[in-house]
Amino acid sequence: MAKNGKAIKQIAIYGKGGIGKSTTTSNLSAALADLGYKVMQFGCDPKADSTNTLRDGSYIPTVLELLRDRGSVNAHDAIFVGYNGIYCVEAGGPAPGVGCAGRGIITAVQLLKEQDIFEELDLDYVIYDVLGDVVCGGFAVPIREGIAQHVFTVSSSDFMAIYAANNLFKGIQKYSNSGGALLGGIIANSVSPESNYQRSIIDDFAARTSTQIMQYIPRSVTVTQSELSGKTTIEAAPDSAQAKVYRELARRIDEHVDSKTPTPLEPSQLRDWAAEWSDQILAIETGEVRTEAANI
Amino acid sequence: MAQILDQPRYKCALAAMQTVHAIPRAIPILHAGPGCGTKLNDNTGISGYYSPNIFPSTNIGEKEVVFGGEGKLRTTIENALKIIDADLFVVLTGCTAEIIGDDAEEIVHEFADAGKRVIYVNTPGFKGSNYQGHDWVLTALFEQYLPRERVPVNAKQVNIFPGPPVQDPFWHGNLKELESLFREIGLEPNIIFGYGNGVSAVDRIPAGAFNILVSPWVGLDSVKVLEKKYGTPYLHYPVLPIGATETSKFLRAVGKFTKVDELHVERVIAEHEKEYYYFIERYSDTFLELRILSKRFVVISDAQYAIAATKFLVNDLGWNPGGTQFVTDNTPEEYRESVRSEFEKLNYGIKASMEFSTNGFEIQKKIRESGFTAPPMIFGSSWDKSFAKEIYAPFLNISYPTYDRLIINSGVVGYAGGLKFLEDIYTTAVQSLIL
Ligand SMILES: Nc1ncnc2c1ncn2[C@@H]1O[C@H](COP(=O)(O)OP(=O)(O)OP(=O)(O)O)[C@@H](O)[C@H]1O
Ligand SMILES: [Mg+2]
Numbered sequence: 060m061a062k063n064g065k066a067i068k069q070i071a072i073y074g075k076g077g078i079g080k081s082t083t084t085s086n087l088s089a090a091l092a093d094l095g096y097k098v099m100q101f102g103c104d105p106k107a108d109s110t111n112t113l114r115d116g117s118y119i120p121t122v123l124e125l126l127r128d129r130g131s132v133n134a135h136d137a138i139f140v141g142y143n144g145i146y147c148v149e150a151g152g153p154a155p156g157v158g159c160a161g162r163g164i165i166t167a168v169q170l171l172k173e174q175d176i177f178e179e180l181d182l183d184y185v186i187y188d189v190l191g192d193v194v195c196g197g198f199a200v201p202i203r204e205g206i207a208q209h210v211f212t213v214s215s216s217d218f219m220a221i222y223a224a225n226n227l228f229k230g231i232q233k234y235s236n237s238g239g240a241l242l243g244g245i246i247a248n249s250v251s252p253e254s255n256y257q258r259s260i261i262d263d264f265a266a267r268t269s270t271q272i273m274q275y276i277p278r279s280v281t282v283t284q285s286e287l288s289g290k291t292t293i294e295a296a297p298d299s300a301q302a303k304v305y306r307e308l309a310r311r312i313d314e315h316v317d318s319k320t321p322t323p324l325e326p327s328q329l330r331d332w333a334a335e336w337s338d339q340i341l342a343i344e345t346g347e348v349r350t351e352a353a354n355i
Numbered sequence: 356m357a358q359i360l361d362q363p364r365y366k367c368a369l370a371a372m373q374t375v376h377a378i379p380r381a382i383p384i385l386h387a388g389p390g391c392g393t394k395l396n397d398n399t400g401i402s403g404y405y406s407p408n409i410f411p412s413t414n415i416g417e418k419e420v421v422f423g424g425e426g427k428l429r430t431t432i433e434n435a436l437k438i439i440d441a442d443l444f445v446v447l448t449g450c451t452a453e454i455i456g457d458d459a460e461e462i463v464h465e466f467a468d469a470g471k472r473v474i475y476v477n478t479p480g481f482k483g484s485n486y487q488g489h490d491w492v493l494t495a496l497f498e499q500y501l502p503r504e505r506v507p508v509n510a511k512q513v514n515i516f517p518g519p520p521v522q523d524p525f526w527h528g529n530l531k532e533l534e535s536l537f538r539e540i541g542l543e544p545n546i547i548f549g550y551g552n553g554v555s556a557v558d559r560i561p562a563g564a565f566n567i568l569v570s571p572w573v574g575l576d577s578v579k580v581l582e583k584k585y586g587t588p589y590l591h592y593p594v595l596p597i598g599a600t601e602t603s604k605f606l607r608a609v610g611k612f613t614k615v616d617e618l619h620v621e622r623v624i625a626e627h628e629k630e631y632y633y634f635i636e637r638y639s640d641t642f643l644e645l646r647i648l649s650k651r652f653v654v655i656s657d658a659q660y661a662i663a664a665t666k667f668l669v670n671d672l673g674w675n676p677g678g679t680q681f682v683t684d685n686t687p688e689e690y691r692e693s694v695r696s697e698f699e700k701l702n703y704g705i706k707a708s709m710e711f712s713t714n715g716f717e718i719q720k721k722i723r724e725s726g727f728t729a730p731p732m733i734f735g736s737s738w739d740k741s742f743a744k745e746i747y748a749p750f751l752n753i754s755y756p757t758y759d760r761l762i763i764n765s766g767v768v769g770y771a772g773g774l775k776f777l778e779d780i781y782t783t784a785v786q787s788l789i790l
Contacts, residue, residue, distance in 0.1 A: 127418055157423030159455040166417060 067177050070312070071187040071201040071240060074213035075223035079248040081109045082282060082291075083213050083308075084188040088113065089293035090302075090309030092143040096183040099138075100145060103168070103201060104190035105152025105160045113141035116289025121151020122167040134176040142294050146180060160190070161197020168200050199230050202240040209243040209318045211273060214264075216250055216257035218333050221264050228268055228323035241318035244271040246308065251277040256343055260336055267332065269322045273315075274308035277301070362715030362738040364683040364755060365522065365657070367450075367480025370395040371488025372410060375445045377520035379553030382441040384473075385412035386428050386459060387449025395485075398521050399761060411435040415451055424457045429465065436471050442554040443500065445492065446475040453479035474499040486573045486657070486684050489519035493577035496557060497584060505585045506561045511543045513613060514563040514587075516578060518570040518595070518659045520548045524757045528766020529595070533569065536769055539623045540606055541615045550764075561585055565613050569595055569605075571658035571697065572690035588612075593697055595663035598671035598773030599631045600702065631770040641781055642672070648732060648749060648784050651677040653722055655735035656754035657684035661709065662697045663767070664734050664753065664776075669701045671773060676707035678725040681718050683754075686711055715739075722746070732780070751783050 072084045081102070088100045102109025107121045119139045125132045141147045150167035152160040168187075171177070177185055187201040201207045212227050214220040224245065231242050247261045252275035265272050281302075285295035292301050324332060369391055372383040382405055385392050389412070396407035413431045415424040428446070435444060448459050459475040466473040476495035478488045493516070515533055520526040530549050537544035545563055547556040560581070566589040568578045578589040590612040596605035603624045610620035635642075652668050652675075654661045661682045668674040676698075686694050691711060698707040712718050719742045722731075730748035733739050737758040743750035752760040753767075767776045 123421055127422055130418075153422045157425065157456070158419070158421050160421075162417070162455070163421040166421060 067182050067185060068209070069185045069187070069207040070243070071189055071207035071210045072213060072246075073189050073202075073210060073224075073227045074248075075220045076190070078213050078215060078220050078223075079276075080213045081188050082112070082286065083246055083248055083276065083305075084109065084186055085112045085291045086293050086302075086305040087309050087312065088145050088184070088186055089142050089291045090306045091184055091313065092145050093293065093306070094309065094313065096313075097181060098145045098184040098186065099177065099180065099182050100141075100147055101168075101171070101185060101187045102147075102149040103164045103187050103198070104150070105155075105163065106190075107149040107151045109188040110139075110141060110145075110147035110149060112286060112289060112291045112294075113145050113147050114139065114289075119147060119149055121149040122170060123151040123153075123163050126166065126170070132170055134171050134174040137171070138176070138180075142291065146182070159197070161195040164189075164197045165200050168206060172206070199234070202231055203234055203237075205238070207240040209312075209315065210240045211243045211246050211312070213246045213248050214261065215248055216260040221261070222329065224264070225268065225323050225329055228270075228321040232320055232323060235320040242270050242321045243312070243315050243318045244273040246273050247275045249278045250275045256336075256340055263336075264332075267322075267324060269319065273311050274304065276304055276308070362736075364713065364715075364736055364738065365685070366395050366485045368478035368483045368485060368488030368491065369447055369449045369480055370485035370522075371476070371478050371492045371519070372407065372447050373398070373401065373485070373521040374489045374492045374519055374548075375447070376401065376405075376407070376410075377526070377548040378443070378557065379550075380441050381443040381445060381554055381557075382435070382439055383410050384432060384435050384444050384446045385410055385449065386424065386431075386446055386452045386457065387412060387415070388451045389414040389416070391449050397756065397758075398524075399757070400527075400763065401521060405439065405441075411439070413452075420451060420455055423455060424452055425462050428452075428457065428459065428462045432462065432466055432473060436466070436469055436473070442471065443557070444471060444473045445495070446473065447478045447488075447492075448475070450479045450481055453477060453482070472500060484685055485522055486519060487687075489522070490574050490576050493574060494580050497560070497577055497580045500557065501561055501584070503584075504561075508564050509543065509562045510564050511541070512545055512559070512563045513537060513542045513565045513567055513609075514545045514547075514560050514581075516566065516568045516570070516574050517546075517548070518573050518657075522657075522755050523659065524753070524755060524760075524762045525766045525768070525772075527764040528762075529768040529772065530766075531764065532766050532769040532772055536602070536606060536623075537609070540610055540620050542609075542613055563587055565590065567592060567609060567612070571662055571694050572686060573659070573684075575690075593662065593693065594666060595659050595768060597663050597667040597767045597769075597776055599628050599770055600670040601663070601666050602769050602773070603628060627770045631774065634774055638777075642777075645781070645784060647787060648780075649727070649729035650674045651727060651729070651731035653678050653680065653731045653733050653735075654753075655681045655683060655718055655733065655739050658682045658686050658690075658694045659684075660734075660753055662694070665698060665707050665709075666701065667773060667776065669703075669705055669707065672777075676701070676705065678708075678727060678731060679721060680707050680709040681721075682709060682711050683713055683718075685713050732783075749783050749787060751779055 072080050074080045088098045092098050122137045139147045152163035212224045214224040250257045279301040281296050281299045285292045375381050375383040392407050392410045413427045463473050463475040476491050534544045545559050546552050566578045566587050568574050568591050571593040581587050596602040654664045698709040732749045733743040734753050736754040737756045766772045
């Protein structure tokens with residue numbers, strides 16, 4: 060609960076590496092800030108690049124860097140203000156190949172939690188942008204008890220992205236009994252909302268795992284252009300069609316209340332499911348399924 | 356099912372720091388969290404020059420866990436080399452360092468030209484016990500420290516490798532006795548552990564014509580490393596010989612393996628047996644007439660002492676192995692059959708039943724339920740003392756932990772060791788007399 064008694068909505072964004080988590084999260088934060096909310100974006104990735112586009116492409120000192128250099132950290136020193144008053148935090152972590160990045164996430168998240176900084180800042184939203192696959196316990200911290208309430212996963216219709224999403228669902232299922240975060244839904248990135256097989260695949264996966272699609276976000280050169288200028292699409296191209304898509308996503312997430320326990324597929328089920336789709340796509344490619352093929 | 360760790364009878368692999376510490380002029384450097392060294396340090400006879408309380412340790416904490424502990428390891432080694440007068444430094448990695456994947460090998464390699472030798476060994480507690488850790492330390496020593504080229508071989512030199520020092524409470528005395536027996540049959544024993552030995556003895560290992568491992572299973576991998584490295588043949592002798600029967604057998608086996616003059620070995624044996632049985636005879640009244648022992652026994656100890664004591668009690672004393680003997684060292688699966696078979700090779704065709712168990716509660720339950728008509732004598736560790744009292748069993752501590760007994764340099768090996776063991780057994784017995 061924040062100072063005035065309102066609940067802080069804490070959200071964790073997961074997904075396969077490189078799938079568009081940070082891009083989507085930053086646009087979501089920007090859109091929520093534009094709606095008048097007080098938002099913190101918390102990058103949980105040793106790369107520490109989650110909040111770049113909220114701060115004109117600049118890097119900020121990370122919680123763990125500060126901890127390493129000073130031995131203790133005052134949360135205020137790790138919080139930097141970005142686009143439209145968004146509070147930006149990066150957990151940071153070790154250089155690739157050494158130490159334990161997972162433990163780093165645990166340390167950084169706990170450090171901020173202990174200092175009651177979310178309440179002090181009177182936040183409406185805390186959004187955790189968490190590194191790729193949930194490789195070890197450390198990366199599951201945001202979905203454990205008492206941190207985030209809602210998890211959204213960014214996924215394309217590629218099998219490996221879906222595989223990672225399915226793994227995440229297993230993690231959510233595991234912690235669901237002990238008060239952990241539940242699944243809000245899938246953010247379908249690089250999936251064009253026009254009907255084609257990409258959309259059918261991700262829709263089918265959502266149905267099989269008892270969840271929903273929050274938004275279909277097409278691949279767009281506007282995103283690339285904005286990123287190159289160090290900005291979110293919301294900031295750089297507020298009137299673009301893509302910005303509208305992100306704003307719509309923000310509105311839906313803002314309205315979202317009840318998250319659920321997903322029903323992840325077993326490895327064999329997932330394989331069979333993928334094989335079915337492979338046959339179907341082949342049929343589309345060879346022209347057997349004309350109506351679908353027309354859209355490719 | 357998860358179990359509560361009850362009555363630990365051995366420790367984690369990092370406790371193999373004691374194997375290093377048993378080699379004079381070698382010093383362990385722990386790459387572990389604060390407290391590991393101290394917690395593993397509950398034996399007696401470990402103070403003196405660089406005791407475990409002040410072993411160099413990286414004491415890694417949250418910062419090293421997140422960012423890696425290699426930097427801390429480097430400075431710890433650097434400083435240890437600066438201030439500690441020793442010839443060999445052995446880095447032992449603990450659980451935390453191994454989980455985060457610190458590369459001790461790479462850091463140790465940086466000290467290749469430091470003027471003092473530094474080697475490393477991975478000893479995370481989750482990977483094994485100090486019995487295994489002992490073997491890993493020796494393997495590291497042989498692979499990393501010893502030169503690739505073999506020096507001229509001394510045809511009489513035999514390197515003797517025992518079970519883990521310190522974990523074996525009689526290690527000092529046993530090694531001295533083994534040394535002297537080997538000398539008597541005309542060999543030049545080389546032992547790296549204990550008083551008068553050390554890193555200089557490690558340097559002599561390549562000159563050995565033979566390696567002899569006196570241990571049921573601990574240390575087998577490391578003698579194989581030496582065989583591979585230098586082609587040194589090894590004898591794996593699984594029985595720590597206590598008393599005349601086993602010691603004579605042992606000397607014959609060693610003599611045959613090292614091809615020393617058989618007649619000479621027999622002369623040595625005959626002389627010792629004459630003396631040994633002279634004493635047995637003079638005290639046979641005590642053994643035969645003192646009817647306060649049921650002459651039944653249960654050993655609760657590691658494979659080494661469970662086998663050694665069972666053989667001695669059956670073969671030399673004619674006791675009855677009635678119930679079950681318990682091996683508590685969590686013997687790896689691959690060695691269990693050979694350990695078990697030793698309990699079936701007893702004089703007069705006697706076979707003792709045995710079990711592998713690390714669970715003190717289960718062991719005690721089984722002893723209670725095994726229907727002894729009179730309480731057996733219990734040979735175990737401090738954990739078994741109050742249990743023995745409960746069932747009115749005489750009790751002798753021969754195994755870690757030995758909190759209630761002080762052993763300095765006495766041993767149980769050999770002819771002399773057998774008599775000493777008898778003293779201990781019957782001292783325990785007569786102490787129950789109310790005078
Ligand atoms: N809808 C989109 N249209 C165009 N480009 C996109 C879109 N979504 C993401 N991208 C681009 O894909 C690249 C990877 O995106 P991003 O860094 O957000 O992924 P990530 O999931 O956070 O990666 P990581 O796992 O490495 O943190 C970026 O260059 C981004 O601009
Ligand atoms: Mg990212």
